[in-house]
Amino acid sequence: MNMRLLVLGLNILVVSILLVVYGILIGDNGLVGIALSTSIIGGVLVVYSTTPQDPSITALMSYSEILTNAIISTLEDLDLLESQICVIKRGNHVLLVYSKNPCPIEVDPGVGFTSGSPYLAIPLKTLIEFSESSSETTSTLLERALTTLLIEEYSACRSVRVEEEGGFYRVYISGLVEVLKQYLEKPIDPYTLLTLMAASIALTTRCVRLIDKRIMPDSILLIIGVERSAEKT
Amino acid sequence: MQKRLNLLITTYTLLTVISAISLYVLGEKRVDVYVSLNILAYYVSYATLRPTIINRAVRFLNIALFIVFTIIVSFRIYEVLTS
Numbered sequence: 001m002n003m004r005l006l007v008l009g010l011n012i013l014v015v016s017i018l019l020v021v022y023g024i025l026i027g028d029n030g031l032v033g034i035a036l037s038t039s040i041i042g043g044v045l046v047v048y049s050t051t052p053q054d055p056s057i058t059a060l061m062s063y064s065e066i067l068t069n070a071i072i073s074t075l076e077d078l079d080l081l082e083s084q085i086c087v088i089k090r091g092n093h094v095l096l097v098y099s100k101n102p103c104p105i106e107v108d109p110g111v112g113f114t115s116g117s118p119y120l121a122i123p124l125k126t127l128i129e130f131s132e133s134s135s136e137t138t139s140t141l142l143e144r145a146l147t148t149l150l151i152e153e154y155s156a157c158r159s160v161r162v163e164e165e166g167g168f169y170r171v172y173i174s175g176l177v178e179v180l181k182q183y184l185e186k187p188i189d190p191y192t193l194l195t196l197m198a199a200s201i202a203l204t205t206r207c208v209r210l211i212d213k214r215i216m217p218d219s220i221l222l223i224i225g226v227e228r229s230a231e232k233t
Numbered sequence: 234m235q236k237r238l239n240l241l242i243t244t245y246t247l248l249t250v251i252s253a254i255s256l257y258v259l260g261e262k263r264v265d266v267y268v269s270l271n272i273l274a275y276y277v278s279y280a281t282l283r284p285t286i287i288n289r290a291v292r293f294l295n296i297a298l299f300i301v302f303t304i305i306v307s308f309r310i311y312e313v314l315t316s
């Protein structure tokens with residue numbers, strides 16, 4: 001929130017409303033027009049005062065950097081840098097799991113062992129409420145969920161396209177935001193994480209895993225696989 | 234990011250001031266002309282200096298301004314057709 005812009009916008013709004021009233025009283029339509037036009041400027045300033053500001057983004061970036069480095073160190077220690085990434089639904093929890101085994105069944109939040117190999121499971125907060133429509137195909141459902149999350153909520157990209165091909169989903173995300181591009185090569189990549197989470201919710205499946213990730217200059221292609229077996233929560 | 238937003242606000246304000254003064258000097262009395270030119274100035278500035286970080290409020294503002302602009306234009310077309 002930019003307080004200076006907010007105060008400026010509100011001041012302009014108040015003055016312009018007074019001018020509108022004055023213009024109506026003296027019957028000068030030109031003045032009313034100018035005052036209304038100015039009130040729109042005030043409104044625009046008030047709205048733009050709510051956009052995130054540079055200092056908060058910088059703070060958030062350094063905070064993310066610290067957390068990402070901590071998780072990368074943990075993954076290095078567990079020898080999981082070349083691991084499979086998946087999102088698993090377990091009861092009320094949604095877990096981001098790094099493991100050598102694709103879609104391990106018995107995982108708890110934190111570090112542990114399953115089927116003889118280590119894993120790192122990070123609990124995720126469910127970021128979208130999703131209404132399912134029976135008439136839509138699964139790829140349309142996923143595309144809608146990703147559009148809501150990545151474009152409408154976070155403005156993290158300009159467009160999202162999903163294609164279903166032989167049980168896999170190809171997710172094309174283009175027009176990536178500059179500040180998030182630096183994470184593309186890292187194990188904790190916001191686009192991958194959010195896509196897997198959205199797929200897990202939209203497709204109501206137990207496990208969604210990343211099969212392949214191709215990074216292009218201004219876009220990213222994620223190929224994800226869905227495991228519909230076992231419990232459906 | 235902040236620079237672009239500042240530039241957007243400056244450009245938009247400047248365009249609006251120029252258009253409002255010009256219209257007033259020309260003796261324009263129609264209120265909707267001032268408003269529609271203001272909205273047009275906003276969209277021109279927005280399209281040229283597209284801010285990278287926007288939120289839901291900005292999206293609502295864009296939609297609201299577009300609706301107001303559409304209503305004004307529709308009303309003018311209706312007036313022309315019925316006169």
